[in-house]
Structure formats: C-alpha cells, structure tokens
Amino acid sequence: xxxxxxxxxxxxxxxxxxxxxxxxxxxxxxxxxxxxxxxxxxxxxxxxxxxxxxxxxxxxxxxxxxxxxxxxxxxxxxxxxxxxxxxxxxxxxxxxxxxxxxxxxxxxxxxxxxxxxxxxxxxxxxxxxxxxxxxxxxxxxxxxxxxxxxxxxxxxxxxxxxxxxxxxxxxxxxxxxxxxxxxxxxxxxxxxxxxxxxxxxxxxxxxxxxxxxxxxxxxxxxxxxxxxxxxxxxxxxxxxxxxxxxxxxxxxxxxxxxxxxxxxxxxxxxxxxxxxxxxxxxxxxxxxxxxxxxxxxxxxxxxxxxxxxxxxxxxxxxxxxxxxxxxxxxxxxxxxxxxxxxxxxxxxxxxxxxxxxxxxxxxxxxxxxxxxxxxxxx
Numbered sequence: 373x374x375x376x377x378x379x380x381x382x383x384x385x386x387x388x389x390x391x392x393x394x395x396x397x398x399x400x401x402x403x404x405x406x407x408x409x410x411x412x413x414x415x416x417x418x419x420x421x422x423x424x425x426x427x428x429x430x431x432x433x434x435x436x437x438x439x440x441x442x443x444x445x446x447x448x449x450x451x452x453x454x455x456x457x458x459x460x461x462x463x464x465x466x467x468x469x470x471x472x473x474x475x476x477x478x479x480x481x482x483x484x485x486x487x488x489x490x491x492x493x494x495x496x497x498x499x500x501x502x503x504x505x506x507x508x509x510x511x512x513x514x515x516x517x518x519x520x521x522x523x524x525x526x527x528x529x530x531x532x533x534x535x536x537x538x539x540x541x542x543x544x545x546x547x548x549x550x551x552x553x554x555x556x557x558x559x560x561x562x563x564x565x566x567x568x569x570x571x572x573x574x575x576x577x578x579x580x581x582x583x584x585x586x587x588x589x590x591x592x593x594x595x596x597x598x599x600x601x602x603x604x605x606x607x608x609x610x611x612x613x614x615x616x617x618x619x620x621x622x623x624x625x626x627x628x629x630x631x632x633x634x635x636x637x638x639x640x641x642x643x644x645x646x647x648x649x650x651x652x653x654x655x656x657x658x659x660x661x662x663x664x665x666x667x668x669x670x671x672x673x674x675x676x677x678x679x680x681x682x683x684x685x686x687x688x689x690x691x692x693x694x695x696x697x698x699x700x701x702x703x704x705x706x707x708x709x710x711x712x713x714x715x716x717x718x719x720x721x722x723x724x725x726x727x728x729x730x731x732x733x734x735x736x737x738x739x740x741x742x743x744x745x746x747x748x749x750x
C-alpha cells in the first residue's frame with residue numbers, strides 16, 4: 373500500500389507556524405504478509421484480521437493470556453437513589469483467583485434511574501480514581517444523557533510503578549517467572565485485560581446491557597481502550613481520546629512521542645520485543661491504522677486536541693483515515709473524509725473523529741461528542 377504520504381503540519385501552539393514535512397509509506401491492512409490481496413469480507417474475517425492481531429501481539433503490546441482465572445463478584449454497597457435520585461450506585465468487588473494468587477479489583481457503577489434497564493454504558497479506567505480529577509469523568513453529565521457509567525481502579529490491574537510485581541501479571545506466571553516474556557503483555561495489556569474482565573462482569577449484572585457497552589479511555593488509557601476493544605469484540609463501541617503514540621497516532625510520522633521515547637520513559641508499557649523498533653519505525657510490520665481497523669465493523673471514535681502536539685492529532689486523524697478501506701470492505705460508511713475536519717467540526721460516520729480546541733485532556737466537549745456518537749450507534 374504505497375500511500376506516499378506527504379503532509380505539511382503546523383505546530384499549532386507556536387506563535388509562528390512551523391511546517392514539518394513527513395514522507396513515509398504505510399503497510400496495507402488489506403495485503404497479506406505474503407503479498408496476496410484481501411479481496412472479500414470472508415478473507416478479512418477468517419485470515420487477515422488474525423494475522424494483523426498476531427503481529428501486534430508479537431511486536432507491540434504482547435499477548436494477553438487466554439487462560440481463564442476464577443472470578444467472583446460481590447456487591448458490597450448499593451444506593452438506589454444516589455445523587456438526589458438521579459442514579460443507582462453500586463460498589464462491586466471482583467476477586468480473581470489462580471492456583472498461586474488472589475487479587476481484588478474494585479468497580480463503581482452509576483445507573484440512571486430514568487431509563488429502562490438494562491442500560492447502555494460507558495466503561496473505562498480513569499487515569500485517576502474517584503475523588504481525583506473527577507471532572508474527567510463527569511458522572512452527572514453522562515447520567516443526564518441516559519447512559520450508565522462504570523469505572524475501576526487501574527492500579528488494581530497494574531499499578532504502573534512496580535514493574536509486574538503487583539497487579540494481575542503474577543496470576544499467570546509459571547513457576548520461577550517474575551516478569552512477562554519478550555512477547556507477553558505489558559502494563560497496557562494488563563489494563564486492557566482488566567477492561568475485558570469488566571465486560572465479563574456486565575454479562576452477570578442484569579442492570580447493564582452487555583450489547584450496548586462503549587469502552588472509553590484517555591491518554592494511556594486510550595491506548596488500553598483500543599487494545600481491549602481489539603481483543604474483545606463484545607465491546608459494541610471503542611473510543612480513544614488523545615491516545616497518541618501506541619494509540620491512534622501513526623508511528624511512522626515520528627511527530628511528538630516516538631517509539632524510543634515510549635520505551636525509555638515507560639519500558640513496562642509494551643512487550644519487550646517492542647524495544648527492537650527504537651528508531652526503526654519503518655521496520656515495524658504494522659502501524660496504528662491497522663489497529664483501528666481491527667475494531668471493524670464496530671463503531672470507533674478517535675478524539676484529538678488541537679494543541680496536543682505530543683499526541684500528534686493529525687497522526688491520529690490519519691490513523692482513522694487509513695483504517696477506512698477495511699471498514700468499507702465490511703460494508704460500513706467508514707470515516708468518509710479525505711481531509712482533516714476543522715476544529716470542533718466532528719465526523720460521525722462509523723469511524724468518528726474530531727479535533728477540538730485545547731490540549732491534552734478529556735473535556736466535556738469530548739464527552740458530548742462521544743455520547744452523540746453513542747446515540748447514533750448504540
């Protein structure tokens with residue numbers, strides 16, 4: 373897929389516009405590794421999707437274990453008329469147990485009282501737990517739009533500081549193992565695994581509609597939301613906000629955060645094999661448009677901030693744009709746009725995208741666009 377991309381990109385926060393020109397080719401999601409073309413929907417579903425998924429597992433995120441662990445659910449508190457009657461609030465303890473270890477995770481759910489149950493829901497792992505940066509997850513605002521909202525502590529799945537010694541990784545270690553193998557999951561994989569476990573819980577809770585769940589994440593959790601949505605097709609919608617490098621943005625542009633920077637600052641986020649591609653983006657057999665394509669044909673939405681150069685908002689748009697052929701092959705509208713939209717003018721096709729004013733944050737504008745998108749597709 374010789375896309376021959378050349379873009380002139382302004383640094384939007386600079387007083388004087390500085391132009392950055394990038395030339396690169398992208399791997400084609402509709403071409404097998406042996407060079408043969410994907411010609412129909414069946415080939416994508418039965419063969420090419422699995423091939424791309426294996427490439428991401430082996431080279432970027434690491435493989436999430438598919439071994440089942442015992443999970444028990446306990447509602448430890450339920451308030452029927454919380455927030456002045458607006459919602460029912462549940463606090464749930466989930467206990468995971470393997471032959472070697474037991475770990476607890478905490479889940480908080482708000483369900484609007486003015487909707488017929490089971491209710492559609494947004495689920496995610498906020499970058500901060502309840503009580504910190506609460507405005508990033510505006511519970512009342514979402515509830516007034518008639519959606520349930522469910523959040524869990526990301527640190528219960530991996531703390532992001534202890535390098536695989538706590539969290540869920542030890543549940544799966546073999547005798548004598550104390551860290552993942554080179555092609556096994558890192559911290560982002562653990563967070564994605566946690567989101568998948570929450571999906572398992574929703575199949576048990578009759579108040580939540582398991583067929584209308586959107587997984588949403590901001591920044592590093594936007595990366596995890598994409599990887600969870602790729603690995604678990606039960607998520608009806610996938611939303612990634614300001615996810616940047618290893619999220620929605622293309623590696624090959626090398627604008628903002630790079631593979632080398634990620635591996636230096638967060639060496640535990642991805643699999644060890646990913647370090648082989650420091651300063652070698654063009655040798656990586658995948659790029660992030662292919663990750664977005666793995667969500668197809670389900671709706672996916674990518675949100676960018678105009679001033680968030682570190683996450684490369686135009687690279688995020690291009691990730692969405694070059695996933696479009698797969699969505700079209702599967703019979704959807706895809707992105708349906710050749711050029712990046714103006715600021716605050718969202719695209720609402722099966723692939724959604726917007727660039728809003730401002731920088732690296734999850735704003736009310738973002739939430740309103742994601743709920744508008746959910747109104748259309750959930």
